[in-house]
Amino acid sequence: MPIEDPPDIDLEIYRRVWTVLEEYAPWEAAFEEGNKIRYDVDESNADQDKMHKADGDYPEAKLEQTGGSSTGRLGIDQTFGTLSDEGCQEWVEAQTHAYRLTVITTKLTMLEQSPLRTLTLNALRLAGPRIGLDYVTKVSWRWSVERRAAAEEEGEDPTFRQVITIDISVESETEGPRLTGAR
Numbered sequence: 098m099p100i101e102d103p104p105d106i107d108l109e110i111y112r113r114v115w116t117v118l119e120e121y122a123p124w125e126a127a128f129e130e131g132n133k134i135r136y137d138v139d140e141s142n143a144d145q146d147k148m149h150k151a152d153g154d155y156p157e158a159k160l161e162q163t164g165g166s167s168t169g170r171l172g173i174d175q176t177f178g179t180l181s182d183e184g185c186q187e188w189v190e191a192q193t194h195a196y197r198l199t200v201i202t203t204k205l206t207m208l209e210q211s212p213l214r215t216l217t218l219n220a221l222r223l224a225g226p227r228i229g230l231d232y233v234t235k236v237s238w239r240w241s242v243e244r245r246a247a248a249e250e251e252g253e254d255p256t257f258r259q260v261i262t263i264d265i266s267v268e269s270e271t272e273g274p275r276l277t278g279a280r
Contacts, residue, residue, distance in 0.1 A: 106232070110194050110267050111137055111162060113228050118158070118198075121220035127156060127213060134159035155258065156213055157201045163264070164195040189272040198263040204247045204256040214242060214261045221265070228267070235268040 115135060119125050132154060150157075168191045202211040218240065227233045240263045247256040 106192065106269060106271065107162060107165065107194055108137060110228075110230065110233070110269070111160065111196065113230055114160060114196060114198075114265065114267075117224040117228055118217065118220045121216070121223060124213075124216045124220045127216060128158055129153075132157045136161065152204065155201055155203045156211075157199075158217075159199045161197050161199075162195065163197045165193055167192045187272045189270060192269045192271070194267040194269065196265040196267070198265060200259075200261040200263070202259040202261070204258060206256060211259045211261075213259070214240065217261065217263060221263075230269070232269045232271050233267055234270050236265065238263050238265045240264070 115133075115137075119133075134157065170189050170191070171187070198217065200213050200217060202213055205211060218238075221236070221238060224236070226236055228236055240261065243260045243262070244257045245260055247258050
């Protein structure tokens, strides 16, 4: 019997983060479909990330995988806190998956604040600590907001865009059949 390739856990988590965001109706309503830049569907999506953008291209959301790490170990017998009997040992892989979600707002005046940071964080919070995937053991994030000057149009007050960066860290643990792709 040929050995199957293991599942692409990074891709599963990437898609799940998008699903979490899009299932939160207030977040979904804030973005036009073409302004959500995904790198998991097909290669034509790379065209969404244009160099020159018009006002209609905002607000924009883009999710990218930025890195990760992996550690393997033999399974531990939970009863005694020792390595399992030789015949029962399973390889366990603990991984950290890193993603960056960048949200850029429409033009704002100096006194305005965009609700997009709050909407995005609410969507992540509502997904819970496992984001709906049984092998995820922890999800955490760090966020920052930066103001960038928007191109000024004649006769308009100075405006800016908020650039909201959310670094998402997802920890997972897989073992046995899940790790090897066996069913």
